[in-house]
Amino acid sequence: MAEAPPSNEVVIRTENLSKTYRNGAEQLLRMPGVTALSNLNMEVHRGEVFALIGPNGSGKTTTLKLLMGLIFPTSGEVEVFGSDPRTSVDVKRRIGFMPDGPYFYGHLNGYELLEFYANLLGMDRAATKQRVMELLEKLEMTTRAKQRVRTYSKGMLQRIGLAHALLQNPEIIFMDEPTSGLDPVGTADMHQMVRQMKSEGKTVFLCSHFLTEIEDLCDRVILLDRGRTLQYGDLNSLLAEPGKMRVRLSAVSAAARARLLPMGRPLAEDQAQGNLELVVADGTDTHNTISTANELGAHLDLVAPMRRTLEEVFMESIARQQADAPWQDGDRGLAHLVEREEG
Ligand SMILES: Nc1ncnc2c1ncn2[C@@H]1O[C@H](COP(=O)(O)OP(=O)(O)OP(=O)(O)O)[C@@H](O)[C@H]1O
Numbered sequence: 001m002a003e004a005p006p007s008n009e010v011v012i013r014t015e016n017l018s019k020t021y022r023n024g025a026e027q028l029l030r031m032p033g034v035t036a037l038s039n040l041n042m043e044v045h046r047g048e049v050f051a052l053i054g055p056n057g058s059g060k061t062t063t064l065k066l067l068m069g070l071i072f073p074t075s076g077e078v079e080v081f082g083s084d085p086r087t088s089v090d091v092k093r094r095i096g097f098m099p100d101g102p103y104f105y106g107h108l109n110g111y112e113l114l115e116f117y118a119n120l121l122g123m124d125r126a127a128t129k130q131r132v133m134e135l136l137e138k139l140e141m142t143t144r145a146k147q148r149v150r151t152y153s154k155g156m157l158q159r160i161g162l163a164h165a166l167l168q169n170p171e172i173i174f175m176d177e178p179t180s181g182l183d184p185v186g187t188a189d190m191h192q193m194v195r196q197m198k199s200e201g202k203t204v205f206l207c208s209h210f211l212t213e214i215e216d217l218c219d220r221v222i223l224l225d226r227g228r229t230l231q232y233g234d235l236n237s238l239l240a241e242p243g244k245m246r247v248r249l250s251a252v253s254a255a256a257r258a259r260l261l262p263m264g265r266p267l268a269e270d271q272a273q274g275n276l277e278l279v280v281a282d283g284t285d286t287h288n289t290i291s292t293a294n295e296l297g298a299h300l301d302l303v304a305p306m307r308r309t310l311e312e313v314f315m316e317s318i319a320r321q322q323a324d325a326p327w328q329d330g331d332r333g334l335a336h337l338v339e340r341e342e343g
């Protein structure tokens with residue numbers, strides 16, 4: 001399937017978007033509360049898959065809720081299709097939301113559930129029937145349509161959750177941890193659905209802490225830690241390690257290994273099999289490594305620009321941030337235990 005390329009049209013924009021949760025006493029006593037998001041500045045383009053990543057409690061769900069106008073920012077601005085998502089009915093009609101672990105009325109079957117939500121959205125009978133059937137088919141849930149939702153597996157619930165989010169054929173779909181709790185097959189299916197939505201020109205905004213899925217699916221990312229932006233940008237540039245090449249060799253003899261090892265940083269090695277992978281500076285160093293390998297009878301299997309994994313970038317950024325501003329007692333974890341109101 002040909003993918004529609006992302007455009008430069010900005011569909012979501014935030015400026016210094018911040019959110020602090022304070023309970024009643026904290027508001028009264030002007031105490032600091034919990035700052036879930038600090039000064040988020042980002043733009044999301046039409047047709048891209050954009051991911052918000054970060055450890056537990058880093059502010060991902062808070063950001064989603066702010067973007068959808070479900071909660072109020074403490075300061076800063078958010079615009080979706082150029083309007084304020086809290087007040088614009090037009091925005092609400094053009095977005096869909098698949099929450100993390102949605103609650104559904106378990107006594108309804110899949111068809112009835114979607115019909116119920118379609119009615120709430122004011123869709124007429126004929127349109128409802130057509131749309132619900134279409135979505136059940138698209139999400140391969142037709143055979144489960146008459147089964148009560150409370151008997152659904154996690155994967156089926158996720159599919160029905162996505163069908164619900166897609167009822168109004170939204171232009172932007174927000175997904176909070178779309179693959180949490182899914183088995184590898186369910187996960188692959190969900191990824192396929194994200195790709196399909198992208199190929200239809202939809203914008204997908206998702207949060208996740210599964211980094212390999214982000215690497216496979218996303219065009220651009222934001223990495224959050226304790227509400228602060230550690231990284232923001234194009235995934236490929238984020239992962240690139242400029243000026244470095246990866247050289248993969250096989251049939252490397254012991255003598256060849258002794259000569260090659262000092263020429264770069266070993267990335268992977270299997271001495272018994274005679275495999276060796278090195279990271280070397282591009283240009284002369286790469287040429288020298290290749291000609292030395294050739295001279296000593298090793299086979300050249302791959303030469304490619306070096307790319308880090310998202311996990312490496314993630315761990316590195318978090319470690320750097322931790323060194324600059326260490327966790328305080330109760331900064332993480334304990335804050336989750338306190339129920340706070342909006343404010
Ligand atoms: N209603 C609330 N009242 C008080 N604090 C809250 C509330 N909602 C979130 N928080 C706090 O805000 C911070 C960010 O929470 P958020 O749910 O946005 O994180 P997250 O990145 O989605 O985490 P996870 O990966 O666990 O889903 C946390 O410290 C959390 O305890």
Ligand SMILES: [Mg+2]
Pocket residue numbers: 060061062100176
């Ligand atoms: Mg969350």
